[in-house]
Amino acid sequence: MKDFNELKQLWHVQPENDGVSYRTILQTIKQTKNKYTTKLLSHVISIAIIILITSYIFITVPFYTWTTQLSMFIVLICLVYYLIIQVRDYRAINRSENLLDTPESYILYLQQYKQHRHHFNTQNYTIYTLCLSVALALYMIEMSFYVSRWVLIVFIVAAIAWFLLCYFILMKVYIRKESEKLEELIHKLKDLKSQFTD
Amino acid sequence: MAHKEALFKEIFEKNNKRVYHLCYGYTGDSDAADDLMQETFIKVWQNLDKFRNQSQISTWIYRIAVNTCLSHLRIEKRKATDEINDNIIETKAEETSNKQEQVDQLYKCIAQLEENERIIITMVLDEIPYQEIAEISGISEGNLRVKIHRIKNKLTEIYNRHERF
Numbered sequence: 001m002k003d004f005n006e007l008k009q010l011w012h013v014q015p016e017n018d019g020v021s022y023r024t025i026l027q028t029i030k031q032t033k034n035k036y037t038t039k040l041l042s043h044v045i046s047i048a049i050i051i052l053i054t055s056y057i058f059i060t061v062p063f064y065t066w067t068t069q070l071s072m073f074i075v076l077i078c079l080v081y082y083l084i085i086q087v088r089d090y091r092a093i094n095r096s097e098n099l100l101d102t103p104e105s106y107i108l109y110l111q112q113y114k115q116h117r118h119h120f121n122t123q124n125y126t127i128y129t130l131c132l133s134v135a136l137a138l139y140m141i142e143m144s145f146y147v148s149r150w151v152l153i154v155f156i157v158a159a160i161a162w163f164l165l166c167y168f169i170l171m172k173v174y175i176r177k178e179s180e181k182l183e184e185l186i187h188k189l190k191d192l193k194s195q196f197t198d
Numbered sequence: 199m200a201h202k203e204a205l206f207k208e209i210f211e212k213n214n215k216r217v218y219h220l221c222y223g224y225t226g227d228s229d230a231a232d233d234l235m236q237e238t239f240i241k242v243w244q245n246l247d248k249f250r251n252q253s254q255i256s257t258w259i260y261r262i263a264v265n266t267c268l269s270h271l272r273i274e275k276r277k278a279t280d281e282i283n284d285n286i287i288e289t290k291a292e293e294t295s296n297k298q299e300q301v302d303q304l305y306k307c308i309a310q311l312e313e314n315e316r317i318i319i320t321m322v323l324d325e326i327p328y329q330e331i332a333e334i335s336g337i338s339e340g341n342l343r344v345k346i347h348r349i350k351n352k353l354t355e356i357y358n359r360h361e362r363f
Contacts, residue, residue: 011323019232022210102336195314
């Protein structure tokens with residue numbers, strides 16, 4: 001049988017932790033910063049290249065119908081939007097004022113942040129799928145001038161099947177999984193918050 | 199930059215032991231504790247310019263450490279880790295000294311407490327003044343004293359129950 005003071009004595013005999021030194025941390029800081037910058041830069045460059053190519057085709061290639069140009073315009077907007085989100089996310093990662101809040105306020109911030117991200121991700125996924133489907137449908141009008149009727153039918157059936165698969169299976173599964181994860185996190189955060197309520 | 203690095207080194211050397219204890223007490227896993235400690239000090243480095251002496255630097259670092267631990271929300275992994283930890287501790291116990299075995303046992307018992315209890319008790323064991331613990335955890339000092347009394351009894355009871363087997 002031990003009392004609390006004996007546990008305290010025991011606590012003070014534990015060996016020093018040599019796992020992490022301040023040099024390792026400084027090295028990690030530099031590497032992490034470089035890693036994020038490189039990742040962001042590669043994203044920006046690759047999206048910028050795709051935007052340039054799409055814009056070039058958009059301007060130079062003479063299309064039969066305006067619907068193809070509208071289709072390309074939708075894809076361009078999606079790409080620019082993705083680029084903006086990447087830059088915004090990168091900035092958000094480096095923002096950390098909330099870290100200095102009391103645990104109760106910090107947990108509330110985490111709760112709101114997780115809910116916001118969930119809403120944002122699921123909503124974005126829906127919009128992204130819809131935009132791509134609309135763009136594809138518009139492009140098919142142009143296709144009807146080049147390909148035979150049978151090829152066009154096969155293409156339309158495949159596109160509809162892809163759209164249905166995205167909307168009724170992939171999107172629903174993704175949103176359900178994300179919602180379950182969020183529910184679990186929110187439950188855990190509520191439990192934590194109640195522990196820190198004075 | 200050199201001045202910031204020197205200051206960081208000083209802060210790290212003064213506080214790393216206690217921050218590690220807090221992270222280990224919270225996660226019950228030494229590898230996860232290493233990761234959380236590293237994450238805490240990275241945030242300390244990133245926010246060093248924001249520290250304006252409104253409180254002690256140790257209080258400020260602890261606040262960052264506590265919030266970093268709280269954001270460690272890998273629920274499913276956590277459950278799996280707890281089970282693995284039990285096995286690791288049992289296997290390792292045969293090889294390590296009796297004292298080390300008791301320390302491992304103590305961490306295992308802390309891991310059975312509620313999250314805020316783990317945070318508070320590791321600070322009590324590290325002899326942080328009650329006023330500072332109250333400031334870090336955002337709980338009033340009066341309420342904290344009651345909590346600490348209850349947690350001490352709970353931990354002692356859990357430890358003695360394990361020791362009997």
